[in-house]
Amino acid sequence: MQILPESPLVAAPIETRFGVFIARFSEIGLAQLSFPHESQPIATCSIVSPQIRSWCNQTEEALQNALQNGSAQGFPPFDLRRGTEFQQRVWRALQTIKAGETMTYSGLAAAIYQPTAVRAVGSACGANPIPVLIPCHRVLAANRKIGGFSGGLQWKELLLEIEGQDGFVRLI
């Protein structure tokens, strides 16, 4: 079930103490956030609407805070149209997990009233287009193991550590 207008996105680099993240905006909000990558792509367009500039500032502010103490606030609107209905439900549920708290894949499945779709929930987490701000890193496996992370487990560990959750057991 895709509902995609497929509009072009405006990319903006965001410098943090952990590297340069890249945020991409559509006409209705932040659509994607990627972790620092080796390659330093991006043809930066300096002429963007004040609307996007504003969202960009909010994103930067929120990201900086998230990476500093885990307390992020003042988010720009999110454009999650890329996701299927199922994925959007999961991503919405993710946003209810507060910083410093933690959840399990099965708990999340139960939260969206599909207690048996545990595995599918894991996949949906992996498809989260806005990591960090949509806290998929706060989801651990039921056995107190860390589970996986598409951006690389190091990031998940780092984020959890920043939020004071370091009691989990590493999986591998």
Next chain:
DNA sequence: CAGGATCTACTTG
């Protein structure tokens, strides 16, 4: 149709 960021129950060192 195969393949995941899972889970539970069970069996073995």
Next chain:
DNA sequence: CAAGTAGATCCTG
């Protein structure tokens, strides 16, 4: 305990 196995489950491309 830790580690490995089997089967159940269900969204995706």
